[in-house]
Amino acid sequence: MKKSSLLISLLLILSLSISGCGGDDSSKIKIGVIAELTGDIPAVGTSCKNAAEMAVQEVNDAGGIQLGEKKYQVKLIIEDNAGKAEQSASSAQKLITQQKVTAIVGPNASRYALPAAEIAETSKTVLITPWSTAPKATLDSKTNVSKKYVFRACFIDPFQGGVLAKFTLDNLKLKKAAVLYDVASEYNKGIAEIFKDVYEKNGGKVVAFETYTTNDKDFSSQLTKIKKAAPDVIFLPNYYSEVPLQIQQSKRLGITVPFIGSDSWGSEELVKLCGKDCNDYYFSTHYAADSASDTTKKFIANYKAKYGTTPDDVAALTYDSFGLLWQALKTAGKNDRQAVRDALAKIPQYEGVTGNMQFKEGSGDPVKSAVILKIKDGKFTWFANAKP
Amino acid sequence: MAYIFQQALNALQLGSIYALIALGYTMVYGILTMINFAHGDLFMVGAFFCFLLAVYFHLSFVPTLLLSMLGVACLGVIIERLAYKPLRNAPRVSAIITALGVGLFLENFTLALSPYPKHIPQLLENTTWAIGALSISSLQILIIVLSLVLMLILDFVVQRTKAGMAMRAISWDKTIVPLMGVPVNKIISLTFAIGTGLGGAAGVMYGLAYPVIDPYMGIMVGWKAFICAVVGGIGNIRGAMIGGFILGGVEILVAAFLPSTYRDVVAFTLLLILLIVRPYGILGKPQPQKV
Numbered sequence: 001m002k003k004s005s006l007l008i009s010l011l012l013i014l015s016l017s018i019s020g021c022g023g024d025d026s027s028k029i030k031i032g033v034i035a036e037l038t039g040d041i042p043a044v045g046t047s048c049k050n051a052a053e054m055a056v057q058e059v060n061d062a063g064g065i066q067l068g069e070k071k072y073q074v075k076l077i078i079e080d081n082a083g084k085a086e087q088s089a090s091s092a093q094k095l096i097t098q099q100k101v102t103a104i105v106g107p108n109a110s111r112y113a114l115p116a117a118e119i120a121e122t123s124k125t126v127l128i129t130p131w132s133t134a135p136k137a138t139l140d141s142k143t144n145v146s147k148k149y150v151f152r153a154c155f156i157d158p159f160q161g162g163v164l165a166k167f168t169l170d171n172l173k174l175k176k177a178a179v180l181y182d183v184a185s186e187y188n189k190g191i192a193e194i195f196k197d198v199y200e201k202n203g204g205k206v207v208a209f210e211t212y213t214t215n216d217k218d219f220s221s222q223l224t225k226i227k228k229a230a231p232d233v234i235f236l237p238n239y240y241s242e243v244p245l246q247i248q249q250s251k252r253l254g255i256t257v258p259f260i261g262s263d264s265w266g267s268e269e270l271v272k273l274c275g276k277d278c279n280d281y282y283f284s285t286h287y288a289a290d291s292a293s294d295t296t297k298k299f300i301a302n303y304k305a306k307y308g309t310t311p312d313d314v315a316a317l318t319y320d321s322f323g324l325l326w327q328a329l330k331t332a333g334k335n336d337r338q339a340v341r342d343a344l345a346k347i348p349q350y351e352g353v354t355g356n357m358q359f360k361e362g363s364g365d366p367v368k369s370a371v372i373l374k375i376k377d378g379k380f381t382w383f384a385n386a387k388p
Numbered sequence: 389m390a391y392i393f394q395q396a397l398n399a400l401q402l403g404s405i406y407a408l409i410a411l412g413y414t415m416v417y418g419i420l421t422m423i424n425f426a427h428g429d430l431f432m433v434g435a436f437f438c439f440l441l442a443v444y445f446h447l448s449f450v451p452t453l454l455l456s457m458l459g460v461a462c463l464g465v466i467i468e469r470l471a472y473k474p475l476r477n478a479p480r481v482s483a484i485i486t487a488l489g490v491g492l493f494l495e496n497f498t499l500a501l502s503p504y505p506k507h508i509p510q511l512l513e514n515t516t517w518a519i520g521a522l523s524i525s526s527l528q529i530l531i532i533v534l535s536l537v538l539m540l541i542l543d544f545v546v547q548r549t550k551a552g553m554a555m556r557a558i559s560w561d562k563t564i565v566p567l568m569g570v571p572v573n574k575i576i577s578l579t580f581a582i583g584t585g586l587g588g589a590a591g592v593m594y595g596l597a598y599p600v601i602d603p604y605m606g607i608m609v610g611w612k613a614f615i616c617a618v619v620g621g622i623g624n625i626r627g628a629m630i631g632g633f634i635l636g637g638v639e640i641l642v643a644a645f646l647p648s649t650y651r652d653v654v655a656f657t658l659l660l661i662l663l664i665v666r667p668y669g670i671l672g673k674p675q676p677q678k679v
């Protein structure tokens with residue numbers, strides 16, 4: 001008797017809480033965000049979350065998004081993927097099936113974006129990754145044609161790797177390069193291989209091509225090997241939490257040549273962790289905060305006022321991802337996954353805070369330019385532009 | 389030639405840190421026949437203590453090292469009292485699962501405080517000497533010498549002092565020794581304090597050598613140190629030291645002469661073969677003399 005009454009009351013509470021959740025959500029558009037809030041690159045996740053909250057707040061403060069006759073408020077649901085591939089996939093699953101979001105923004109790093117993108121594609125839900133530059137993120141894993149539901153706001157690695165290789169050869173005039181990269185991470189591996197390919201095709205020589213695996217802290221063996229090969233420049237396409245260790249250990253081993261990096265360097269955390277050791281090196285990224293257009297300046301000022309830091313590339317790209325999403329929602333005119341996807345695929349170009357993006361028919365990858373930044377006294381300063 | 393010397397130095401540096409951590413595993417196993425899987429995370433806590441003391445209290449190297457060791461040792465004793473002591477007569481699996489739980493707790497507790505990787509400031513002036521093509525940094529020398537000194541002190545304590553004798557006695561027989569008037573609980577606490585304190589020292593030195601620390605740094609290093617302890621013969625102190633230097637050496641040398649992608653594959657295959665040939669580890673015996 002006692003047991004059954006307990007069970008019934010439990011069930012009642014459960015049903016109450018379920019119907020409680022249902023509430024007035026029909027008048028809201030739900031957007032999911034998957035970000036790397038904990039794990040090995042928390043600065044990336046935090047920037048993404050900040051920019052997402054800012055983008056949503058701006059829309060809600062303006063009364064919401066006009067769909068048909070009614071204005072809808074936007075509800076943001078943020079999931080932490082803890083810097084794990086499997087948790088990225090389960091977060092995507094949860095957002096799609098339980099929270100029933102209209103679209104997902106994130107994850108950012110390619111190794112987390114890939115599994116989440118697979119889920120989004122099979123569940124026919126739009127996923128925009130702000131920062132994943134690995135080509136595979138928007139390509140079908142079996143047929144290698146473009147995925148239908150996955151888009152991104154950034155350029156892709158074949159472009160970035162080529163820009164860096166040409167920059168090293170033409171601007172820095174350094175003909176012998178060494179590469180040290182994380183072989184267990186999609187992004188690092190992809191860009192390292194493209195860099196090598198383009199660099200050697202254009203007359204350079206890669207004298208050492210060394211690897212390590214994620215979470216390694218000791219690179220002394222690989223760096224000693226690189227030192228022996230005597231390169232003119234070392235390319236480190238690795239995340240901001242590992243680059244400082246690699247540069248400091250190189251200096252301790254008596255390596256004095258310059259270093260170059262890719263967009264994974266572009267977090268202010270890099271300078272914090274590096275101290276003076278990273279000064280005067282170059283890296284490619286998505287936008288330069290110090291040479292911005294008017295829309296970008298407004299975004300930077302708002303972000304600074306809200307969070308007290310200059311937005312990094314992840315923040316800017318997340319903001320652009322939301323911009324794309326708002327435009328698609330408005331064109332679609334209804335809160336429906338398929339309609340949003342169709343509208344998003346038809347956007348020919350978009351003027352975002354990271355510059356002009358052009359989308360090719362049937363592809364989720366925008367064509368846009370890159371910038372080369374130089375680290376000067378601990379600050380990222382604009383150095384050169386690279387057009388697509 | 390300079391290349392080989394340089395790699396040997398790299399191996400010594402890595403090996404001495406592995407050895408210091410491996411000592412903690414082996415001491416606790418010796419006295420309780422229990423594998424303290426939280427040890428890698430205690431090592432991480434040591435590095436975070438170092439960060440806190442250096443950044444917020446502006447202490448110099450020596451007090452930072454001593455206070456971090458003390459802090460981690462206290463934490464180790466508390467963990468033993470709260471989490472492991474009630475399970476001393478429980479099945480061994482329960483104790484191991486508890487240890488894994490404690491490790492997860494330490495990781496996530498640190499993570500909850502702040503998920504960002506931290507930068508440990510330079511506590512010591514670092515000079516690099518270039519001898520021909522060989523470059524030696526003062527930090528490298530410090531880590532190697534300090535680890536060796538700590539290991540020698542430990543060896544002396546265990547082999548030559550009364551407390552050390554009591555440790556060895558308890559690991560020999562847990563039922564008879566208390567009858568002889570040996571304070572078992574005190575000695576177990578002391579063992580935990582020394583083992584985890586050495587882990588804390590390793591955390592500080594690791595933090596100096598690789599100054600970007602994060603809450604997950606203890607996992608992989610902890611596993612590797614555990615392997616060192618097993619290779620050396622778990623329960624045997626000198627074995628743990630040898631195991632540490634072997635793993636450090638193999639890791640560095642594989643990456644030095646083969647493509648670095650093969651490092652872990654070759655390193656662990658070699659260790660597996662070693663264990664097939666000598667299942668009790670290098671210095672372990674079927675009935676080893678334990679600490």
